[in-house]
Amino acid sequence: MLRLRRGVLTQVLSSLSASPVSPLHRLISAAAPAISPNPSFPVEEYLVSTCGLTRPQALKASAKLSHLKSPANPDAVLAFLAGLGLSDADVAALVAKDPQFLCASVERTLAPVVAGLSGLGLSRSDIARLASLSRYRFRCRSIVSKLQYYMPFFGSFENLLRALKRNFYLHSADLDDVVKPNVALLQECGLGACDIVKLCISQPWLLTANLERVQAMVECAENIGVPRASGMFRHALHAVAFLSEDKIAARVKYLKNTFRWTDAEVGMAVSKSPMVLTRSKESLQRRSDFLISEVGLEPVYIAQRSEIIGHSLEGRLRPRYYAVKFLKENGLLKRDPNYSTVFKVSEKAFRKKFIFPHKEAALDLAEDYDAACKGELPTNFRFT
Structure with a gap:
């Protein structure tokens, strides 16, 4: 049914800017023959067979549509949505979430809303996406002013x-x-x-x-x-x-214990990188283990550069550390690197400084580093 009416509604919707109501009303009236009210209109069956809802969805939705006596208005709404470009799946999802959308007046509400949104510069596809997302708010004319x-x-x-x-x-x-x-x-x-x-x-x-x-x-x-x-x-x-003050205090305490910070250091860390408060306990513990126990950074050093904690452990911190460690162990670095710089610089800058200059001395470095960034971390980078 939606496909049969899609062509009709497409023609109508393209003329909304000139006359958003009357042409639409006439075409829908012509497309859908008059149906006499039927007190026994099978709403649940209509939702399944015409709207594409599952039986449980239809059973739930039909409770909000018990007043419907015929498919006339729902048919007009479905045709309108099809003309906007909504797929059958999109329509089914919309109706399941907002069954009363089927009761909206195409002439008095939906057409003027589309005309108003078109006036704001939205395309047909934009409006269709908005209709799918907005549900019952789309059938309120105030959506245009919002x-x-x-x-x-x-x-x-x-x-x-x-x-x-x-x-x-x-x-x-x-x-x-x-x-x-x-x-x-x-x-x-x-x-x-x-x-x-x-x-x-x-x-x-x-x-x-x-x-x-x-x-x-x-x-x-x-x-x-x-x-x-x-x-x-x-x-x-x-x-x-x-977040409540109690939750913030609990997270600050966990940070302090996990990174072995003093009160002053945890305060410094949070003020420099507030997003550390949003990290999970597991994530923080793993970063602490890596930065303190494996890399050997001092807690105060991390507190002063707490943005390091926000970087991906597997996608950035570990691969870069092992690449630099390899270069150090094989005498390819003139001096010890500043790990704050190693971890903070952009990917392009890191490769330019630590990978590209050594591609002849360490033929497999770039390949091993790429593998490490994908999570395939080798125990030792190869030196050939």
Whole structure:
């Protein structure tokens, strides 16, 4: 059924900018013959056979559609979604999550929403993705005004989708009473537009949370030793987002014990790299074992350069350490390397400094290093 009507709706949707309601209404009326109300309309069977829901999904969804007496409106909605470009699987997923979408008025709601979103510059495929993600909010005309604010705020539709996937409530939060005051608070903290966007893509709950809760997070970030003016403040907010003071204190204590830090050293480590608070205990323990026990770094050295802890152990720290260790053992380095530099520099810079200059003296170094970066860590790099 969806495929049969896809062609009809495609023609209609292309004319939305000129007349978003009347042509659509006429074509759908022509495409779907009038159906007399049927008090015994088998909703559950319709959801399975026409919408593609599983039997358990249909049984659950039918409870919200018991008032339907005929397939007329659901048919129009399904045709509309097919015309937008949603696949049968997308439609089934949408209906399973929001059965009442089938009751939305194409003429009064869905068509005007699509026309409004098109006016914001969204393509047909963008609108289809938004419909799949937004569910019941897509059948609220206020979605257009919300996106009119969020599109320039996030800078791109892709960024907006990433945030929406993490926080469905962006659609429903009041812009003037909730979202904008939170943005203003972040600006008062010294965060620029770019930093705010990066923070809100990863932690979009900051936009829809109670203002007092966001203020408390700001205070938490300051309490772990990161001042508002610091370039690390965005990371500090990310790290403490929705963590209680007790949980933060417990994580700080674990860091102190795991890396053998003094109070001053753990404070320094957290202030320099707040994201260490988000690492799992297992991850921290493994990095401590490697950096202290295997590499031989002093705890204070790690505290002063705590961003090292944030790097991938298997994808960066171990491969680079073993490559440098190989070079040292075979007399290919003039002086001992600074491990902070070894671990921090970009991959391109590391290869330029430690791999490429030795490709003639150590023919297999590059190959062994590549293997190590993929997790195939050799016991000893080969020297031939």
